[in-house]
Amino acid sequence: MNRKEKIFQAVCELCITFPNGLTTEQIALYTNIARPNVSNYLNQFIKENKIVKSGTRPVLYSIKKENLKTIHQSANLPVHDVQKEPFQYFLGYNGSIKKQINQAKAAVMYPPHGLHTLLTGDTGVGKSLFASLMYNYAVYQNALDKNSPFIVFNCADYASNPQLLVSHIFGHVKGAFTGATRDKFGLLSEADGGMLFLDEVHRLPPEGQEMIFYFMDTGTYGLLGETQRSRKAQILLICATTEEPNSTLLSTFLRRIPIKINIPNLAERSPGDQVDLLKYLLEIEARKINCAITIDTDSAKAIIGSSFSGNVGKLKSTIQSVCAHFFIEDNNPNQL
Incomplete structure (x- = not known):
């Protein structure tokens, strides 16, 4: 995944949490990509008619309204949840x-x-x-x-x-x-x-x-x-x-x-929180690679336990590493 794809995916994911729009800084923090590069790609997305920007200050970027429903459905979120607290x-x-x-x-x-x-x-x-x-x-x-x-x-x-x-x-x-x-x-x-x-x-x-x-x-x-x-x-x-x-x-x-x-930190959170976060990140990864992902209890514990030192960022990268390994090794690319 190149930087442009990573930034667009981030906008799609973050729009679930921030339906009113995102600042360039928020996207840069989320993707760990320099702000000027993020700004450049956002302007490209606007020209490509993929996203829209507000006339406010700071400028807020969001997915076009007609696409929000699709994004929320793909995340298994009811559309009305956009307005929840x-x-x-x-x-x-x-x-x-x-x-x-x-x-x-x-x-x-x-x-x-x-x-x-x-x-x-x-x-x-x-x-x-x-x-x-x-x-x-x-x-x-x-x-x-x-x-x-x-x-x-x-x-x-x-x-x-x-x-x-x-x-x-x-x-x-x-x-x-x-x-x-x-x-x-x-x-x-x-x-x-x-x-x-x-x-x-x-x-x-x-x-x-x-x-x-x-x-x-x-x-x-x-x-x-x-x-x-x-x-x-x-x-x-x-x-x-x-x-x-x-x-x-x-x-x-x-x-x-x-x-x-x-x-x-992740180690101090409840086991339920840790599992919920793992599920959430697996869902994001599954949508990204267009592949169903299943995981057994022992593997889930191992992934969570190995990620304590780096919190959410480490957990996310560990999931991507494991998925990449099985994506190449598995004979069925539609199911990991």
Whole structure:
């Protein structure tokens, strides 16, 4: 499967969870493909009349409405499930992860504009998906307008240049640092009126954390190089980290975040959750290769057990590896 096919498949799969559309960032995170490449292929799909895009900011991409019904039927989902509560798409929503979901709902709905939230957990546990569902839930409950922005930013992308990292979030004025040849607004400006998801927030330098907590306190900020913090924005901040917060984040920063939600790793989830996730990923793989897949109990346990270290990402790659092996070895390509 080439990158173009992988991205289109991702749009089809994610439209089951996000029927209102997906941002380029969400698709890039899901496929682990660089954002510019994802954007390029999305534009190709639009020209090929495979997907549509919204006129909102950020731009949302989705499968054409006439094809949504087919996608949901292929996933064995009733069409009316498209409108169900967003968190119901998160594995364990009514069981092992119910507490975390209730925390997230409280954070989103708390008057007047919600409560800033920190998501913790290992790589691959679903923090990015969880943040997306928080945004979708806010829209679902009319706490946010459906056209309000949901901006995703991974602080690790600029971790080698702390000044550029802070500039990307806050913006800068011309001459603020070497290479700043013009004024530039940052993510706080883009996310005004919506939600900003800062992944790998522990990569923020201490001065960047201080600037963020000042913004959380006052709702005001300044571009790098400005002498006054007179700019205003109304933003619900969702931060995420794979590290121990108390050892990587300033205590003054942590105190400004009232809601802290830990997403458990695969090994900590209930056996029922583990099996449900395995079934879900097998269904996706079966649709992708157009082949029925059956699995016995011992094999299921072995696949799940070997994937604990890498969580969902490792489980997905293990399934693909096993399916690829039997796809070549089996004499019946329609049944694995």
